[in-house]
Amino acid sequence: MTERALYFRQPSADAMVRSILNGSKTQHRQPMALGFPLALSSGPALDWLHPNTEPEKQSYGFWFNDRTAIVSPFGGPGDYLWVRECFAYGGGTNGKPIVYRADWPELKRPCDSGKPYGGGFPDEKWSPSIHMPRDASRITLLVKRVWVKHLQDISKEGAIAEGLSKCTKDDGRLWKYGIPDRDGLPGTDDDGWPWREWQVDPVEASLRLWNSIYAAKGFGFDEKPLVWACEFERTPR
DSSP: OOEEEEEOOTTSHHHHHHHHHTTOBOEEEEEOOOSSOOOTTTSOOEEEESTTSOGGGOEEEEEETTEEEEEOTTOOTTOEEEEEOOEEESSSGGGOOEEEGGGOTTOOOOTTSOOOOOTTOTTOOOBOGGGOOGGGOOOEEEEEEEEEEEGGGOOHHHHHHBTOEEEESSTTSSEEEEOOOTTSSSOSSSSOOOGGGOBSSHHHHHHHHHHHHHGGGTTOGGGOOEEEEEEEEEEOO
């Protein structure tokens, strides 16, 4: 089985990391960027590609005429994903511990600002998640399932599993779903949503989250994109 890196896109990257850490995020979706139409009903099925080769050369994706056409970005069941996140060496390397931006509510410096960020590490700066090396990652995920669907087909259960939080402000008369601040409550102190933007329907909340990340890239909900989806569990590996 193989390992692949996984990182989350802004503006909710840190929130997605925290949702994995607290156990609320067990699924992830990202656009399937195709240069041609794909009919799921009559097209190829997901399976291991080249199953007769050595395990390290296998990959998970679609069969097209006995050759690889689309390979899963998540690998297949039994593979591993290690999470890249925005970090800094307040140590870890050369005797300094590693700190993670998702854990620090008072730190709001852009990753590439080059400015001191305080918190006891005045000479350090945040490094973007894409630059995180494997040995700095604290989160490893075991892939349990991979599939391809249109974004519009997401279920309520799937939407919640994307890492949404559930909150009430009137003793349970009205519950809404959304992305919280680091304190777990609606707000805009960090990367959360204000209460007015939380949704009663978790599917609507997940689509709002999706559009905030992908609409400007041409993969918004109205475009009816195909998405890669995976289900995972955190593992101590």
